[in-house]
Amino acid sequence: MRLLVANANTTEAITEACAAAARAAAAPGTQIIPATPRFGPAVISSRAENVIAGHALLELLAGHADKVDACLLAVSHDTALEAARQMMPCPVIGMTEAACLVGCMAGGRFGLVTFGGIETYRELVARHGLSSRLAGLVGVNATPPEAVADPDGVGAKVLAAVADLAAQGADSVVLAGAALAGFDRRLQPSAPVALLDGMACGVRMAEMMVALRLPKPRTGSFAAPAGRASIGLSPALEGILRGQT
Amino acid sequence: MRLLVANANTTEAITEACAAAARAAAAPGTQIIPATPRFGPAVISSRAENVIAGHALLELLAGHADKVDACLLAVSHDTALEAARQMMPCPVIGMTEAACLVGCMAGGRFGLVTFGGIETYRELVARHGLSSRLAGLVGVNATPPEAVADPDGVGAKVLAAVADLAAQGADSVVLAGAALAGFDRRLQPSAPVALLDGMACGVRMAEMMVALRLPKPRTGSFAAPAGRASIGLSPALEGILRGQT
Amino acid sequence: MRLLVANANTTEAITEACAAAARAAAAPGTQIIPATPRFGPAVISSRAENVIAGHALLELLAGHADKVDACLLAVSHDTALEAARQMMPCPVIGMTEAACLVGCMAGGRFGLVTFGGIETYRELVARHGLSSRLAGLVGVNATPPEAVADPDGVGAKVLAAVADLAAQGADSVVLAGAALAGFDRRLQPSAPVALLDGMACGVRMAEMMVALRLPKPRTGSFAAPAGRASIGLSPALEGILRGQT
Amino acid sequence: MRLLVANANTTEAITEACAAAARAAAAPGTQIIPATPRFGPAVISSRAENVIAGHALLELLAGHADKVDACLLAVSHDTALEAARQMMPCPVIGMTEAACLVGCMAGGRFGLVTFGGIETYRELVARHGLSSRLAGLVGVNATPPEAVADPDGVGAKVLAAVADLAAQGADSVVLAGAALAGFDRRLQPSAPVALLDGMACGVRMAEMMVALRLPKPRTGSFAAPAGRASIGLSPALEGILRGQT
Amino acid sequence: MRLLVANANTTEAITEACAAAARAAAAPGTQIIPATPRFGPAVISSRAENVIAGHALLELLAGHADKVDACLLAVSHDTALEAARQMMPCPVIGMTEAACLVGCMAGGRFGLVTFGGIETYRELVARHGLSSRLAGLVGVNATPPEAVADPDGVGAKVLAAVADLAAQGADSVVLAGAALAGFDRRLQPSAPVALLDGMACGVRMAEMMVALRLPKPRTGSFAAPAGRASIGLSPALEGILRGQT
Amino acid sequence: MRLLVANANTTEAITEACAAAARAAAAPGTQIIPATPRFGPAVISSRAENVIAGHALLELLAGHADKVDACLLAVSHDTALEAARQMMPCPVIGMTEAACLVGCMAGGRFGLVTFGGIETYRELVARHGLSSRLAGLVGVNATPPEAVADPDGVGAKVLAAVADLAAQGADSVVLAGAALAGFDRRLQPSAPVALLDGMACGVRMAEMMVALRLPKPRTGSFAAPAGRASIGLSPALEGILRGQT
Incomplete structure (x- = not known):
């Protein structure tokens, strides 16, 4: 199957990192097709940027309609997810949505860790x-550049956040945001509960949805x-x- | 005060109708400044169009930053409302948001009537x-052209929907969608509860917010x-x- | 328009302070008519007092029916609000209700600060x-007399509470209770988010409701x-x- | 034990009927002490009347403090229940509260039938x-006088409402309102689920609370x-x- | 009346302790009939054990059908409560359910204290x-053996938890778990709010339900x-x- | 991978039908291992049976611990799901859980159709x-034997239920209950929205969870x-x- 990994930021390096993570997570027969929007924010970090990126993402997806079997939105805000789902003829998955649903199947409640603000999450x-399945959110006081420069120091902060959430009752923890990519593998051995990476969860969920071959609704707000x-x-x-698809 | 009435559709006629409704509702000192986006859907009627219109609307608003005292989003989906609120230095009001909050102050629960699909509302x-304040929603089986061609016939359908919602416990009813503009005045004498028009409520709410002179938050997701x-x-x-504002 | 500012406490000094705050917030054409109940608690600070004051407030309002264009309940508990709304022929606004709804339009979630107990709030x-729009409540450890005797010390406590609520995700903060009147203007320059005063919000909301000229429901529990x-x-x-109105 | 059965209406006949029902439901050692307020509505049927009756009821209760072991509010609106609970040194039970909690222990969800409006219930x-335990509400189209004049006809309407609620998933049905007193015994043989009478449930709950000898809280909003x-x-x-109690 | 006090653990000593507590709480005419399952966990402390104990409990109850007037499940997890309620011809009460409902009638919100994990509570x-009536939960860091060996030390921890919950707004506190039995009487004089013991509340609630003589539903999921x-x-x-009952 | 398809009913024919459905849905490398409990209800259709089957199911699973890579509970009640998840060293999936989560990713809200009672669903x-994602439930008036004897007649009833749910806003519909197995393929061409079969969804979700290789939590109620x-x-x-695993 052909899986479009659609970034909503215009930073190519993020697209490439996401594509690499997607390839690492994918089943053998899954072909990863990375894509970056033509316009929009370099890195979404506010409400206004997220709305603009929504248009950019839909434009990007429209260019791939009927050329892919599924789309994975490679942006932790699940930008324009419902709109993309309505518009596209194939399954569309949000990476944070996927991680949260995996958290549900891991059992009990999940937590969420990100860098910076937590309110939009x-x-x-x-x-x-899924609010009743959410044990808590923690915004780690770190920036993406710091995560690159000092992965161990930032990793320790993330682990502390995970432990805090486990104490609040989280049975798994979603790591949200591109800057946290890869931390799940590095930190998992030290974490008391499962760490959920949106790209890994999203790729597998997309494969699952394609396998189910569900028809597109002919009625309602997702037709x-x-x-x-x-x-x-x-x-x-x-x-x-x-x-005209 | 200067109030930007920003349409999110690209149909000028809707902008003009909204501006006229806004002028009819405004206080003497309120100057209505209508505006139409440069690009986007003619009339939003799906999730994908609503996302695209969000970008168009933010572009439109950005061009008026520091030139207006408040913005009223003249679109019943409250398109990109939170993003606009974050981005702009002045108050931003959604017309359906405003009508719903007036419904709260009318007391009890409100209903909502629109043409067609109700799920996105x-x-x-x-x-x-505000879900716990919502008594119910009814999608009247009529189209905007029908509302123009046969206002009495469509009005009767709307009144039936209002009566249905009142029987479900609605103490007021929001009329949502540009095509229902003006129906509140025409149908009010026959309706058992108050009919709430988003443009009227929105203009008055915008005036109120300007009068309160609240500062913009310096922290959080609306900074x-x-x-x-x-x-x-x-x-x-x-x-x-x-x-650079 | 004539706006009844109806205290629910029997302490005249509170009525006068509320009336002064109302006049400071009102539009030019709004005439403030203060009123104090004939009987009841000096200052409501318990559930039982609030119920008694409800009767006293309704008696007070009944004496002004058809003589005013709107009523603002000058009591932070929104005492007997729904009953007053049903009984009176004109709009009735609760001051904390008004501040909370303004908080909704300020965006995101609001916090609430008061002196003493928070559970009834x-x-x-x-x-x-509006529970899902509430970020948190803080009961500042201070009394009304202390607020008068040491406004700076108490102000510092209130600011700390506001900062705490902002850290919990509040995008604005309602100051609830007559003893906090005026603190919004004094503390706003030092606060990271908007401070919402019930009298100011209430007066403007009452003006807005009068402007909308909504009919009274002919059916339901607010008829x-x-x-x-x-x-x-x-x-x-x-x-x-x-x-007999 | 001495149980005050406190009407919130000023109609003596209702007090007497409630007292009779209470005596029929009470354990051998329970002495029923009926009481009627000095002022207020003849029969509560609106929000304003309910607020006024709250004061009347508190006055009535205050006159019996330290003379009774518990209070049962003989009014289906649970008028001023929390205030009475705070004010009195003994347990205070609301009759509809009691019936709803019995409905919880009957299992699953309960329905509620009354005459007329359902929104305040x-x-x-x-x-x-308890909203998530409520299967539905039905307002039977009948008046108290009709219930007296044509008990069989009105009983048939009530039974139809009960069947309707059972079909909606109710595992028991609360009969709310003094006019429905006694219908539970008459209709139970024909009803598919248990009918819950507020006076019977309330008397037994009051006896239970007295037996538990719980202390009054020394802190919080019920001190x-x-x-x-x-x-x-x-x-x-x-x-x-x-x-001064 | 004959009240089956059915343990869900297979530890006889717990059954005996529960029976003693039940006898201490019961009305004069109530005969306590203790019972222990034939198989299952010694002490339930995990999800798997609770499910197994559910079967054991139903087997135990089935052996007493038509021989008792009511059943009290002497297990703080309210194990298999709804199933037992459906299966048995008489009322069935869960001890934590009973304590929570008494907490509702004590007013406001209740807290819950247990030893160890709180998520399943x-x-x-x-x-x-009843989530909206729950002020908070605290898992005291102590074990049942410690509670026996050092009741004063553990009691101090429990009191600290109770004080913490009262500060969070709890107006009463449920003590959950057999190991906390008896702590309510010992700690009550030092606690600021009522302490609720599941056995005491459950026995009295069972007596109340028997007194009400409600019929078993003939339809629905509890038939x-x-x-x-x-x-x-x-x-x-x-x-x-x-x-064949 | 080895996937245990564990029936909770003791009827072998259901196990075989589920295994066949699982094999039809599985990826090439997935080996289906069917299993039937040693004791318990022939077909679960009440609360009591579901509890008993929970024990039987755990016993069945325990016998396969460390011999399989994942477990799919082949019972539409998701019997003992959380307990099984805690107990087993591998992922455990409930078939209705899986279908509901797929419904979430299909977008909007899902409906649920079953034979008979809907309250336990x-x-x-x-x-x-997931209550806020549920558009509605319909209990079709048909029995499993009727579904076998008259698949077209029963299919028409199911389609009517699906259409009803779509009109209530369902964007997909879960078919719950073994007796509805296979109806999704037969009816899908005539249905306006996707029909979700628990076995198909569950097999694919189990494969996905195995692929993610999440560690078991070392703390909390799922350790x-x-x-x-x-x-x-x-x-x-x-x-x-x-x-001893």
């Missing part, structure tokens, strides 16, 4: 209807768009809204 | 944290963006993300 | 259906009382229950 | 934190009032607020 | 639909089983599933 | 924390049992509780 978990007029959009995006 | 009310890099955005939008 | 926010018999009530209250 | 169940000043209240009520 | 309160085939069960359990 | 979805004493259990079950 709290809202994201609520948007997925494919058709006959929608627009101006100023990319030809592919304009076409998919008109129903 | 159910999600919108949940996003505002103004600064230092954010991006590519391919309009100069105004790119600038506001960098912090 | 937690219940009040739940009664308004005006009629034909209700009673004994031992004030003539005005007895009359309004019988439907 | 929906709010009451939410106030008790006894003390040192509270007031004007215009009955001597007993004024005294209990000052702490 | 959090789930139990949610299963009863008695009938015509169910099975293999390998005890004759009594096999019989009750077939409907 | 409503509770099951709540236990998984493996150890040192637990018991009597009367099967050697394997007794051993796994003692920690």
Whole structure:
């Protein structure tokens, strides 16, 4: 199967890192197709950037409609997930969504660790209807550059956050944000509960959804768009809204 | 005060209708400044269109930053409301948000009537944290063109929906969607509970927020963006993300 | 417009302070009419006092029915708010309700600071259906007399509570209780998020509701009382229950 | 034990009917002491009346403090329940609260049937934190006089409502409102699930609470009032607020 | 009345302790009939043990069907409560359920203290639909043997937990777990709020339910089983599933 | 990988049907190992049977610990799921859990159709924390034998239920219960939204969890049992509780 790994940031290096993580996690027959938006924020870290990136991501996806078997949104905010799901003819998975659902199947409640602000992640978990499965969130006081420069120091902070969440009742912990990629493998031996990486969970969930061959709904708010007029959009995006897939 | 009435659809006629409704509702000293996005869907009616319109709307707002005292999003989906609120230096109000909050102050629970699908409105009310104040939603089986061609026939359908919601316990009813604009005044005499129009509620709420002169938060996820890099955005939008307001 | 500012405590000094705050917040055309109940607790600080004050407040309001355009309940417990809303022919606003709804429009979640016990405020926010918008509550260890005697010391405690709530994710903070009146203006420059004063929010919300000219519901639990018999009530209250407004 | 059965309506006939029902339900050693308020609505049927009756009920209770072992509020709205609980030195039970909690122990979810409006009962169940245990509410189209004049016809309507609620998943049904008193015994043989009468449940719950001999909290919002000043209240009520019990 | 006090652990000493506590709490006419399962965990302290004990408990109960007037499950996990309630012809009460419901009638919110893990108790309160009435849970760092060896030291830890919960807003505190039996009487004089013992609350609630003489539902998921085939069960359990009670 | 498909009913024919469905859904490298409990209900259809089957299922699983890579509980009630998850060293998946989580990734809300009673399924979805993602439940008036005898007639009833749920806002529908196995493939072409079969979803989810190689938690309520004493259990079950895996 062909899996589009669609970054919502315009930083190519993040796309490449995500693609590498996806390839490491994928089943043998899964081909990873990385993609980066044409415009938008370098790295999403605010509400406004996330909205802009949503458009950029839909444009990116529209260019791959009917060329891939599934899409994995390689952005921890699950940017434009429901819209992408409605628009595309194939399954679309959000990486944090996937990690949270794996956390559900790991049992009990999950925690979430990220760098910096946690409020939009709290809202994201609520948007997925999983607030009662969330044990807590911790925003580690570290930046992506620090994570690169001092992985051990930052790793210790992340482990402390994981231990804190386990004490609050978390039975697993989602690591959210591209800057935390790879920390799950490094820190897992020292962690009391499972660490959940969105790319790994997302790739496997995408493979699972493709295997199930579910039809697209013909009714409701996830039915494919058709006959929608627009101006100023990319030809592919304009076409998919008109129903030309 | 100067109130930007920002449409999220690219249909000028809707912008004009909204501006007229806003002027009719505004206090004497309120100047209505209508605006239409440069790109995007003609009329938002799906999840994908709503995401695209979010970017278009932020671009539109960025071009008016520091030129207006408040913004009213003239779109019943409250498109990109939280992002706009974070990005802009002035209050930003969503028209359905405003109507729902007026419904709260009318007392008890409110209902919501729209044309067509109701699920995204159910999600919108949940996003505002008001699900427990929602008595029900009804999607009237009618289209905007029908509302223009046969206002009495469609009005009768809307009244039936209002009566249905009142029987379910609604103490007021939000009319959601540009196509329902003006129906509140026409149908109110026959309705058992107050009909809430998003433009009227939104204009008055915007005036109220301006009067309160609340400062912008200096911390948290609604603090103004600064230092954010991006590519391919309009100069105004790119600038506001960098912090050049 | 004529706005009744109805205290629920029998302490005249509180009524006067509230009226002054209301006048400072009001639009030019708004006339503030202060009123104090004939009986009841000097200062409400328990569940039992709040119930007694509810009756006293309704009696007070009944005496002003048809003489005012709106009522603002000048009591942070939103005492008898729903009952007053049902009984009166005009809009009725609770000051904490108003501040919480302004907090919603400020974005994200709000916190609440008061002196002393917080549990009844937690219940009040739940009664308004806004629990999911509440980031937290802090009961500052201070008394109203201390606030008068040592405003700087108490102000420092309030600021610490505000900072604590902002760290918990509050994007704005409601200051609840008459003893905190005026602290918003004094402390705002030092606070990281907007401080919300119930009197200011309430006056502006009342003006907004009057401007919208919503009809009273003819059905449901907020329809005006009629034909209700009673004994031992004030003539005005007895009359309004019988439907003689 | 001495159990005060405190009506919140001023209609003596209701007090007598409640007292009779209480006596029929009570254990041998339980002495029923009926009481009627000095002022207030003849029969509570609106939000405003319920607030007024709250004061009347507290005054009534204050006159019996230290003379009874427990209080049962003989009013289906559980009027002023939390306030009474805070104020009195003995256990206080609400009749609908009691019936709902018995419904919990009957298993699964309960329904509620009343005459007329259901919205305030929906709010009451939410106030008790039991919304997730509520299968549904039905407002039977009948009046108390009709229930007296045509008990069989009205009984058939109530049975239809019970069957409707059972089909919605109710495993028991609360009959709320004095006018439904006695219907549980008459209709039970024909009902598919248990019918719960507030007076019977309340008397037994009051006996249970007395048997447990729980101490009054010394802290929090249910600790006894003390040192509270007031004007215009009955001597007993004024005294209990000052702490003279 | 005859009250079966059914342990779900196979440790006879716990059964005897529970029976003694039940006798101390019971009304004069209540005969306590203790019972211990034939198989299962010595002391339930994990999810797997709780499931196994559920079967053992149902087998135990089936052997007493029609010989007792009510059953009290003497296990703080309310093991198999809903199943037992469905299966038995008489009322069945869970001891933690009973304590939580008494906590509701004590007013406001309750806390819960246990030894060790709290997550399954959090789930139990949610299963009863009472999460919004729960102020918090504390797992005291002590073991049952320590409670026997050093009751004063452990008692001090429990009191600290109770004080912590009261500060979080608890108006009463449930003591959960057999090892905490008796601590309520010893610690109550030093505790700021009521301590709730599951055996005491459960015995009184069982007496109350018997007094109410509610019929068993004839429909829904709590109707008695009938015509169910099975293999390998005890004759009594096999019989009750077939409907031979 | 080796996947245990563990029935919780003692009817071999159901085990075989489930195993066949599992084989049809599995990836090439997945070996299906069917298993049937030694004792318990022939077909679970009540709360009591479900509890008994929980023990039987744990005994069955314990006999396969360390011999399989994952377990799929082939019972639509997700019987003893959390206990099994705690006890076993490998991933354990519930078939209805899996279908519900796939429904989440299909987008929006899911519905659920079963034969007969729906209340325990409503509770099951709540236990998984997914109530806000549930659009509705329908209990089709049909029995398993009827489904075999008249698949077209029963299929028409199921399709009507699916259409009803789609009209209530369901974007996918879970078919719950062994008797509905295979209906998804037969009815899908006529259904407006995706039909979700628990066995297919469960097999794929189990494969996904195995691929992720998550460690077992070393702390919390899902850590493996150890040192637990018991009597009367099967050697394997007794051993796994003692920690001899």
